[in-house]
Amino acid sequence: MADAVLFEFLHTEMVAELWAQGPDPGPGGRKMNLSVLEGMGFRVGQALGERLPQETLAFREELDVLRFLCRDLWVAVFQKQMDGQRTHHQGTYVLQDSSFPLLVPMASGLQYLEEAPKFLAFTCGLLRGTLSTLGIESSVTASTAALPTCKFQVVIQQP
Amino acid sequence: MAVCVAVIAKENYPLYIRSTPTENELKFHYMVHTSLDVVDEKVSAMGKALVDQRELYLGLLYPTEDYKVYGYVTNSKVKFVMVVDSSNTALRDNEIRSMFRKLHNSYTDVMCNPFYNPGDRIQSSGNLGISLSCRAFDTMVTSMMIQVC
Numbered sequence: 189m190a191d192a193v194l195f196e197f198l199h200t201e202m203v204a205e206l207w208a209q210g211p212d213p214g215p216g217g218r219k220m221n222l223s224v225l226e227g228m229g230f231r232v233g234q235a236l237g238e239r240l241p242q243e244t245l246a247f248r249e250e251l252d253v254l255r256f257l258c259r260d261l262w263v264a265v266f267q268k269q270m271d272g273q274r275t276h277h278q279g280t281y282v283l284q285d286s287s288f289p290l291l292v293p294m295a296s297g298l299q300y301l302e303e304a305p306k307f308l309a310f311t312c313g314l315l316r317g318t319l320s321t322l323g324i325e326s327s328v329t330a331s332t333a334a335l336p337t338c339k340f341q342v343v344i345q346q347p
Numbered sequence: 348m349a350v351c352v353a354v355i356a357k358e359n360y361p362l363y364i365r366s367t368p369t370e371n372e373l374k375f376h377y378m379v380h381t382s383l384d385v386v387d388e389k390v391s392a393m394g395k396a397l398v399d400q401r402e403l404y405l406g407l408l409y410p411t412e413d414y415k416v417y418g419y420v421t422n423s424k425v426k427f428v429m430v431v432d433s434s435n436t437a438l439r440d441n442e443i444r445s446m447f448r449k450l451h452n453s454y455t456d457v458m459c460n461p462f463y464n465p466g467d468r469i470q471s472s473g474n475l476g477i478s479l480s481c482r483a484f485d486t487m488v489t490s491m492m493i494q495v496c
Contacts, residue, residue, distance in 0.1 A: 235458050237423060238423055238454070238455050241421075242421075242422075242451060245402060245403070246402065246403055246422060247422055321423045322422060323357060
């Protein structure tokens with residue numbers, strides 16, 4: 189059971205390391221750090237999107253892929269399934285996790301709300317990367333109302 | 348056993364293509380190119396048919412007088428095409444399936460290699476330092492082709 193914690197520690201160090209370079213780099217630098225994290229998540233997501241569905245049958249539609257994200261991907265990375273998945277309108281999905289494992293050790297409630305985006309950037313990239321390998325171009329953003337609940341909004345680019 | 352093995356990206360350009368009798372390579376390139384249409388046909392038929400069997404292995408794509416062409420699509424829409432000699436009647440369906448499974452495993456390993464950029468050709472280039480999983484992919488394909496007599 190120590191496996192889950194290994195990734196959490198690594199992730200915390202990744203965020204800490206990227207922010208240690210410039211203690212408060214200002215809005216421009218901050219954006220770059222977030223996109224570096226997102227880029228890392230993207231590449232990992234691409235590889236996972238190839239390896240995880242290896243034994244499963246072919247996905248027939250978008251909803252299948254989203255279901256795969258909420259179940260298999262989340263279980264593989266965070267050892268739990270995602271709690272909710274909602275479709276808002278054509279091509280927008282909101283995936284909700286009421287106790288996101290990377291946020292759970294931080295706080296419960298409104299404390300550290302401004303720090304939360306740093307810890308969600310990697311996961312946004314992860315989702316985007318997996319979707320991209322499975323053939324869906326999208327943009328993923330995350331938002332927290334109160335730790336450790338968070339919502340990932342996936343907007344699928346229509347060709 | 349296999350005379351030609353090709354890996355084709357989802358945008359339909361080749362990531363890796365190799366054939367054993369190295370003269371007449373162009374003929375195999377054309378064959379793989381035409382088989383892409385058959386693959387697309389099968390994939391769209393699978394989508395509409397509402398059959399529960401949404402397998403990754405596509406089976407025999409089309410037979411010619413000298414060769415048989417088999418196909419396999421991954422969930423990431425990467426296609427593997429294998430051309431075998433028609434005279435080799437000893438090759439059974441599950442052998443072909445296991446060859447495709449090995450290909451899929453090796454391809455996934457290449458994908459997970461941090462030095463590989465998804466979308467690049469699969470080759471181990473000399474100056475950038477030999478990437479292990481690309482070389483492993485190469486060796487695996489060689490082992491599949493080596494029994495051609």
